[in-house]
Amino acid sequence: MTDTPEFDEETIEAARVLCAGPCNFVLGVAGLPQLPEADRPEIAFAGRSNVGKSSLINGLLNRKNLARASQEPGRTRELNYFDLGEGLMWLVDLPGFGYAKVSRTQAEQWMKLTRQYLRGRVNLRRVFLLVDSRRGLMDTDRDIMTMLDGAAVNYQIVLTKADKIKKTEAEATRDKVLAELKKHPAAHPVIRLTSAEKGWGLPELRAEILQLST
Ligand SMILES: Nc1nc2c(ncn2[C@@H]2O[C@H](COP(=O)(O)OP(=O)(O)O)[C@@H](O)[C@H]2O)c(=O)[nH]1
Numbered sequence: 001m002t003d004t005p006e007f008d009e010e011t012i013e014a015a016r017v018l019c020a021g022p023c024n025f026v027l028g029v030a031g032l033p034q035l036p037e038a039d040r041p042e043i044a045f046a047g048r049s050n051v052g053k054s055s056l057i058n059g060l061l062n063r064k065n066l067a068r069a070s071q072e073p074g075r076t077r078e079l080n081y082f083d084l085g086e087g088l089m090w091l092v093d094l095p096g097f098g099y100a101k102v103s104r105t106q107a108e109q110w111m112k113l114t115r116q117y118l119r120g121r122v123n124l125r126r127v128f129l130l131v132d133s134r135r136g137l138m139d140t141d142r143d144i145m146t147m148l149d150g151a152a153v154n155y156q157i158v159l160t161k162a163d164k165i166k167k168t169e170a171e172a173t174r175d176k177v178l179a180e181l182k183k184h185p186a187a188h189p190v191i192r193l194t195s196a197e198k199g200w201g202l203p204e205l206r207a208e209i210l211q212l213s214t
């Protein structure tokens with residue numbers, strides 16, 4: 001098992017300040033022509049519906065309701081763009097995938113838009129792929145990972161809701177996923193274990209985001 005690299009206090013503090021500052025919703029993108037200019041670094045958050053994506057984004061940015069913690073998972077079909085640090089970087093909330101109630105046509109449409117976006121977005125520095133720490137990787141996650149490998153887009157697994165299970169169980173999930181990452185060339189080799197509820201792992205994730213902004 002790899003130990004998670006630590007960040008120095010200055011980086012953690014600078015990242016805290018960045019994420020406590022302005023982060024405004026700019027637009028929802030339903031088709032590629034609407035994408036904003038690729039004039040700054042960009043990071044995106046992806047994950048199955050209900051994985052805790054809205055909660056994590058809100059937690060990272062100390063907001064209550066930036067990314068609506070939707071009562072209807074899978075409803076948002078757009079790429080939601082936020083301006084972090086007033087022009088510093090784009091933060092993108094991708095539509096949740098793998099939602100059972102979504103029709104096949106809708107799911108295919110999501111995959112098409114996402115694939116086109118992921119393949120073509122030159123300023124995209126990293127995709128944070130959120131995975132429930134109780135479940136580990138599911139086949140829909142593996143599909144996205146394979147797509148990201150194919151597009152050579154750097155991605156990092158973030159395990160969510162770690163407070164819902166024992167620490168040893170969460171660590172076991174992390175190690176299992178870590179082993180599987182060896183087959184995925186574009187995967188960042190560090191996995192972050194987080195809880196939006198408890199704030200666990202958020203300072204480090206903010207530090208990763210800060211480092212991706214330069
Ligand atoms: N215990 C716990 N529950 C969480 C955490 N993150 C999200 N949840 C819950 O999981 C459900 C789905 O969260 P949400 O953020 O809306 O997921 P999304 O569909 O991926 O945006 C909600 O009931 C949240 O309250 C967490 O870190 N710990």
Ligand SMILES: [Mg+2]
Nearest residue numbers: 054068069070
């Ligand atoms: Mg959501």
